[in-house]
Amino acid sequence: MTNTSKTYVQYLWDRRRSNGIDRDLVALLHSVATACKAVSNSLKSGALADILGSLETENVQGETQKKLDVIANDIFLRRCEYSGVLAAMVSEELEEVYAIPDEFPRGPYVLLFDPLDGSSNIDVNVSVGSIFSVYKLDELPTEMTYDAILRSGAEQVAAGYALYGPATMLVLSTGKGVDGFTLDASIGEFRHTHANIQVPPEAAEFAINMSRRRFWDDGIATYIDECISGETGPRKRDYNMRWVASMVAEVHRIMLRGGVFLYPVDSRNRADGGKLRLLYEANPMAMLIEQAGGAAITETGRILDVVPVSPHQRVGVMLGSKNEVEYLAAKLPENSA
Numbered sequence: 001m002t003n004t005s006k007t008y009v010q011y012l013w014d015r016r017r018s019n020g021i022d023r024d025l026v027a028l029l030h031s032v033a034t035a036c037k038a039v040s041n042s043l044k045s046g047a048l049a050d051i052l053g054s055l056e057t058e059n060v061q062g063e064t065q066k067k068l069d070v071i072a073n074d075i076f077l078r079r080c081e082y083s084g085v086l087a088a089m090v091s092e093e094l095e096e097v098y099a100i101p102d103e104f105p106r107g108p109y110v111l112l113f114d115p116l117d118g119s120s121n122i123d124v125n126v127s128v129g130s131i132f133s134v135y136k137l138d139e140l141p142t143e144m145t146y147d148a149i150l151r152s153g154a155e156q157v158a159a160g161y162a163l164y165g166p167a168t169m170l171v172l173s174t175g176k177g178v179d180g181f182t183l184d185a186s187i188g189e190f191r192h193t194h195a196n197i198q199v200p201p202e203a204a205e206f207a208i209n210m211s212r213r214r215f216w217d218d219g220i221a222t223y224i225d226e227c228i229s230g231e232t233g234p235r236k237r238d239y240n241m242r243w244v245a246s247m248v249a250e251v252h253r254i255m256l257r258g259g260v261f262l263y264p265v266d267s268r269n270r271a272d273g274g275k276l277r278l279l280y281e282a283n284p285m286a287m288l289i290e291q292a293g294g295a296a297i298t299e300t301g302r303i304l305d306v307v308p309v310s311p312h313q314r315v316g317v318m319l320g321s322k323n324e325v326e327y328l329a330a331k332l333p334e335n336s337a
């Protein structure tokens, strides 16, 4: 049966007409979706093309770059600079702010992205994703420095992710809830398949890298031990555990069936500020989760309230079903509820 649901572009036009996202943001979000389709297409080749494996290079995070990390980054840069509405871009794969080449018009938007999150999963064919965040500058700074463009997550005007799984999906918020789109290969367009996504307030699953248990702070360890105790412990109900090592896959599962995802600051990553990056992982995911009725915190408060001081800074991340995150927050020393 032919699917007749709206395309992503039709959805964006509706959003422009109803809640005032402007034409420039429509153009940018269309370019981002095109980049995600191109990344999805690159991933499908897998071992059939010479694109698996790692390069000799490291990214700004000190992580060995996968060939597809660089390919995905280039796709995002080329597709989005062409939109003519950007002041700058920030990528997990680039140390410096990406200034828009003079050949392209510029605009007030800043796009921040992790072009291929969870890329360590690529060579073993496990789902990966792209994460993006959008700000709108009040005025174009004379010099595109990080200080000129860094904003707290609460100021994002849009956020989203693409999940390259059994189906390629795109999930987006422009500040009025969260909607999901599934790539229809027959027409090469995303179709609106998930309207007004709401995170269930209760969780039956927790997601954390259990191998780091000996590094956790007491509050995290107590919370997880209670989940593991299940119906025999204080929670009086059993929990299931998941860990995909791909944040986009974890967050998408939570968006659709609830749960909680934790990557806390611990004794081993404390010097780095945690594992996950604030600007293009934690902030966009926190906007999406909150827009869908969930909660997203660091050890000391709401992720979206963190004022960034550097482009690639890391934070602790605890997000998901609202009631579960509030229960967890009460166990943290600063009582982050």
Ligand code: P6P
Pocket: 117, 118, 119, 120, 209, 245, 246, 247, 248, 263, 275, 276
């Ligand atoms: P670990 C992927 O590298 C990532 O940034 C997230 O997508 C994922 O949730 C996490 O790191 C996995 O970390 O320590 O389990 O490899």
